[in-house]
Amino acid sequence: YGVLTLDGSGVICDGPGCPDLTAFVAEVTFSGSRTMGEVLMPALVEAFAARSGYIVERQVTSDTDFLYRLSDESSGAEAARIGFRVTSTSEGFADLLANEADIVLSTRPATQQEIALAREAGTGDLNNPRRSRIVALDAMVSVVAAANKLDGLTIQGLARVFSGEIDNWVALGGPDAPIALHLRDANSGIAQDFVKRVLVPHVKERTEAITRHPSKADLAEAGAADPAAIGIVPFSAIGNAVPLKIKGPCGMTSTARARTIKTEDYPLTLPLFLYTPARRLPVLVREFLAYARSPAAQPVVGRAGFVDLLLEDVAVPEQGERLLNAIEAAGGEVPLTELQRMARRMRGTERLSLSFRFQPGGTQLDAQSRSNVDILAGHLERGQFDGRPLVFVGFSDGDGPAAANQRLATRRAEAVMREVLRAAPAADRDRLLALTPAG
Numbered sequence: 001y002g003v004l005t006l007d008g009s010g011v012i013c014d015g016p017g018c019p020d021l022t023a024f025v026a027e028v029t030f031s032g033s034r035t036m037g038e039v040l041m042p043a044l045v046e047a048f049a050a051r052s053g054y055i056v057e058r059q060v061t062s063d064t065d066f067l068y069r070l071s072d073e074s075s076g077a078e079a080a081r082i083g084f085r086v087t088s089t090s091e092g093f094a095d096l097l098a099n100e101a102d103i104v105l106s107t108r109p110a111t112q113q114e115i116a117l118a119r120e121a122g123t124g125d126l127n128n129p130r131r132s133r134i135v136a137l138d139a140m141v142s143v144v145a146a147a148n149k150l151d152g153l154t155i156q157g158l159a160r161v162f163s164g165e166i167d168n169w170v171a172l173g174g175p176d177a178p179i180a181l182h183l184r185d186a187n188s189g190i191a192q193d194f195v196k197r198v199l200v201p202h203v204k205e206r207t208e209a210i211t212r213h214p215s216k217a218d219l220a221e222a223g224a225a226d227p228a229a230i231g232i233v234p235f236s237a238i239g240n241a242v243p244l245k246i247k248g249p250c251g252m253t254s255t256a257r258a259r260t261i262k263t264e265d266y267p268l269t270l271p272l273f274l275y276t277p278a279r280r281l282p283v284l285v286r287e288f289l290a291y292a293r294s295p296a297a298q299p300v301v302g303r304a305g306f307v308d309l310l311l312e313d314v315a316v317p318e319q320g321e322r323l324l325n326a327i328e329a330a331g332g333e334v335p336l337t338e339l340q341r342m343a344r345r346m347r348g349t350e351r352l353s354l355s356f357r358f359q360p361g362g363t364q365l366d367a368q369s370r371s372n373v374d375i376l377a378g379h380l381e382r383g384q385f386d387g388r389p390l391v392f393v394g395f396s397d398g399d400g401p402a403a404a405n406q407r408l409a410t411r412r413a414e415a416v417m418r419e420v421l422r423a424a425p426a427a428d429r430d431r432l433l434a435l436t437p438a439g
Helices: 034-052 089-097 112-120 155-162 189-202 216-225 258-263 283-292 295-303 316-328 336-346 367-381 402-423
Strands: 026-033 054-060 065-072 078-087 103-106 132-144 152-154 180-184 210-213 229-234 245-247 269-275 313-315 350-352 390-393 432-435
Touching: 026 034, 026 089, 026 283, 034 054, 034 065, 034 078, 034 103, 034 132, 034 269, 034 283, 034 295, 078 089, 078 283, 089 103, 089 112, 089 189, 089 269, 132 189, 132 216, 132 258, 132 295, 132 367, 152 155, 155 180, 155 189, 180 189, 180 216, 189 229, 189 269, 210 216, 216 229, 269 367, 283 295, 313 316, 316 336, 316 350, 367 402, 390 402
Parallel strands: 026 078, 026 103, 152 245, 180 210, 180 229, 390 432
Antiparallel strands: 054 065, 065 078, 103 269, 132 229, 132 269, 313 350
C-alpha cells in the first residue's frame, strides 16, 4: 500500500532499529513561485515561529535557495528545517513530481498536463480539493508609466495588444508610437495565467515582440520608466507604475484594490496556492499550514503586500454602480416588479467580500471558490453569524433568456449552500436562508 506515516508523539518504539523520537526534526521543502517565495512565505514562517516559541535562523544557500532552522526557545533543540527554492510555478510542480520538493508555491491552478503527470508519477490527484489551499490573493494588473494618459482597457483590448493586433498607441487614443510589451518569463505562473485567461479566450496568439523579465520588480520598473511601455505585473508589485482599470462590456470599470480583489469584482484575480503531497506531513508543518490560513496570519499577509483572506462587509450603497448596471442591462424580459423585489430584499443587508464563481454554464465551483467555501464554513462553525440570517444570492451573466439565467442562478445559490453546509457540519443551519435570485 505504500508508506504509512504516524505522528511520533503517539508512538512508543523499543528496540535497536527505533529512531530517537525525542530528537525528531520536521523537514519540508517549498518550491515554486518567486512571487510567493521571496516575501510572503518567509513572513509567514517568521510570524509562526515567533507565535509558537521558536528561534529562527535563516541560511541562504544560493540565489534561489534558502533554509529556515526553527529551534525550541527554551531548550534550544532544533525542531524544524524549512527549505525554499524560489524559481517559478512550473519549476515547483516539476520538483514535486521529481520528489525534490514537498509543497508547491503556485500562482495558478495546476494544469491538466501537470495533473496527468502527477498521476503517472504516483503522486496522487492534484485536482483533489484537499491537495491545494489558498493562503493569500493577488491580481494581474496592466501598468503603464505616469506619463501615459491611458485610463483603462477591456480584457479583449489587452488580448489585442499582447497578440500584436494593436501595436501602436494611436489606436488607443495615444501618441503615434509603437507599444512596448513587457511580461515575466514564460515559466512564471502569472505569465502562463495571463495567456490562459486573457489571450486564449479571445483566440489570440501572443506576439513574440515581448520583453521578458526574470523578476516582478524589474518588470514594474521597466513599465514605470518607459512612456511607450505596458506590462502585466502582480498587484503586490506595482511599484511606481500606474495601474490601468479593467473596463467591462456593460460599461463598468474595475480598479485593482484589496476589496475588489477579495470580491472578485476585479476580474483578473490571482489566488496564491500551496499544493501539498498525497502523504502525511510532520505535525509542525501541518500546524504551520493551519496557521497560514488562520485569522491570526492575515495581518502578516497584508503587511507583506498581498491581499488577506479576512471577511469584509460591503454595504449596499457602496454597490451603487453594480446595481445601476444590473438595472440598465436587465432587458425587456425583467419587469419593474422583479427589480423592485430585488431592491426590497437587499435593503438592510450587507454583502460579504466572498464570491463564489463557476465554470461557464454550470454549477462547478472554480479553485478560488472552493477555498472560499472552507473559509465561510470555518466562520460559521466559530459562530460568527449566530443570530444573523445568511443569504446565498445566485447570479449569472446576461446572455440568453432571463428565465433560464434565473434558474441557473438559483441552482448555483443552492449548490454553494450545500457545499458550505457539508464543510460546516457543526454550524447552526437555522441561520441559513437561500434566496431565489434575480438572474
